[in-house]
Amino acid sequence: MPGLPLSIAYETWGEPNEDRSNAVLVLHALTGDSHVAGGVEPGHPTPGWWDGLVGPGRALDPAEWFVVAPNVLGGCQGTTGPWAPAPDGAPWGPRFPRVSVRDQVAAEVLLADHLGIGAWAAVLGGSMGGMRALEWAVSEPDRVRSLLVLASPAASTAENIALASAQLHAIALDPVGGMGVARRIAHVSYRSEPELATRFGRAVQPDGRFAVESYLDHHADKLARRFDPESYAVLTEAMNGHDVGRDRGGVRAALGRVTARTIVAGIDSDRLYPPHLQAEIAEAVPGAGALRVVTSPYGHDAFLIEVDQVAKLVDELLEGVRHPR
Numbered sequence: 128m129p130g131l132p133l134s135i136a137y138e139t140w141g142e143p144n145e146d147r148s149n150a151v152l153v154l155h156a157l158t159g160d161s162h163v164a165g166g167v168e169p170g171h172p173t174p175g176w177w178d179g180l181v182g183p184g185r186a187l188d189p190a191e192w193f194v195v196a197p198n199v200l201g202g203c204q205g206t207t208g209p210w211a212p213a214p215d216g217a218p219w220g221p222r223f224p225r226v227s228v229r230d231q232v233a234a235e236v237l238l239a240d241h242l243g244i245g246a247w248a249a250v251l252g253g254s255m256g257g258m259r260a261l262e263w264a265v266s267e268p269d270r271v272r273s274l275l276v277l278a279s280p281a282a283s284t285a286e287n288i289a290l291a292s293a294q295l296h297a298i299a300l301d302p303v304g305g306m307g308v309a310r311r312i313a314h315v316s317y318r319s320e321p322e323l324a325t326r327f328g329r330a331v332q333p334d335g336r337f338a339v340e341s342y343l344d345h346h347a348d349k350l351a352r353r354f355d356p357e358s359y360a361v362l363t364e365a366m367n368g369h370d371v372g373r374d375r376g377g378v379r380a381a382l383g384r385v386t387a388r389t390i391v392a393g394i395d396s397d398r399l400y401p402p403h404l405q406a407e408i409a410e411a412v413p414g415a416g417a418l419r420v421v422t423s424p425y426g427h428d429a430f431l432i433e434v435d436q437v438a439k440l441v442d443e444l445l446e447g448v449r450h451p452r
């Protein structure tokens with residue numbers, strides 16, 4: 128992204144130690160932001176999306192770790208994205224340049240440099256956050272001491288691209304209404320078929336809508352109140368282009384570069400990024416060991432919901448940083 132004026136919004140928890148060896152990078156998913164957790168620490172009053180993970184007595188205890196969470200490049204919660212002013216003073220909007228997951232990580236490298244962090248004790252993320260975490264470990268192996276990749280692929284699959292392409296077409300036709308359509312399509316892929324069947328069945332509400340239809344309407348309306356359609360499109364295109372193996376001799380060769388102590392986890396009911404995609408990563412990253420499986424009825428969104436299981440994985444990862452083999 129040479130030439131793009133760049134601002135990065137980020138939040139931190141805890142304090143860096145003298146050599147910054149306690150710094151942990153947490154990377155959010157598609158519609159997430161830098162507000163990982165809240166309600167437990169001064170300065171972070173409102174709840175976050177991984178509340179159970181950061182806070183006193185939690186896996187990422189600010190008394191021990193310096194936790195850093197940036198808003199992604201192309202996002203709409205403070206970091207440069209389509210909402211930001213272009214050189215002519217008007218918002219970039221649809222003129223915002225295409226960015227890749229590699230560009231996003233390159234921006235996060237600049238943040239690490241700015242904060243004086245040579246190597247992260249851990250880099251972790253789920254979904255799109257896991258794509259960036261993996262890209263960090265491949266492109267900057269010396270700067271990632273441990274890595275958690277959760278519910279992410281090494282490269283977006285044909286099905287991922289197909290689902291996303293329908294969403295991008297909807298936004299291209301009508302940004303605001305289209306993002307609602309996109310969220311409906313995406314949200315179905317974030318949940319599991321048995322969950323939807325058990326929870327909603329064929330129930331019809333008094334207003335005539337299927338209950339599941341009304342549920343999707345609700346999530347579409349909620350997103351419209353908090354997210355920018357141009358940003359949704361930029362980030363979706365970045366995910367479509369995600370392939371750690373591009374120009375690196377393929378996925379296996381790229382993953383072979385990773386030197387971080389690595390845990391790779393999938394969710395048993397995830398139909399967006401099913402666990403076989405994480406098994407591919409676990410097999411190719413040196414020393415990653417067996418794939419870990421989060422058990423959940425909720426599908427892909429379990430990376431946000433099953434926080435206790437995620438916290439155990441983070442605990443195990445950080446234990447390895449405290450006591451390296």
Ligand SMILES: CC(=O)SCCNC(=O)CCNC(=O)[C@H](O)C(C)(C)COP(=O)(O)OP(=O)(O)OC[C@H]1O[C@@H](n2cnc3c(N)ncnc32)[C@H](O)[C@@H]1OP(=O)(O)O
Pocket residue numbers: 155156157158159160176338339341342343345346349425428431432
């Ligand atoms: C890192 C990141 O990804 S950050 C972004 C994370 N946040 C999001 O993605 C926001 C969208 N939300 C979600 O995807 C989910 O709510 C999660 C993953 C955060 C949590 O999942 P769950 O706790 O299982 O929530 P669930 O999907 O059941 O949604 C609950 C909502 O649906 C509503 N709902 C349930 N049934 C119906 C229905 N028949 N009609 C209308 N609304 C309904 C509930 O009232 C509730 O509303 P609220 O969220 O405004 O309080």
Ligand SMILES: N[C@@H](CCO)C(=O)O
Pocket residue numbers: 156157158159253254255317428
């Ligand atoms: N609910 C998540 C799913 C994408 O991983 C989000 O909106 O970011």
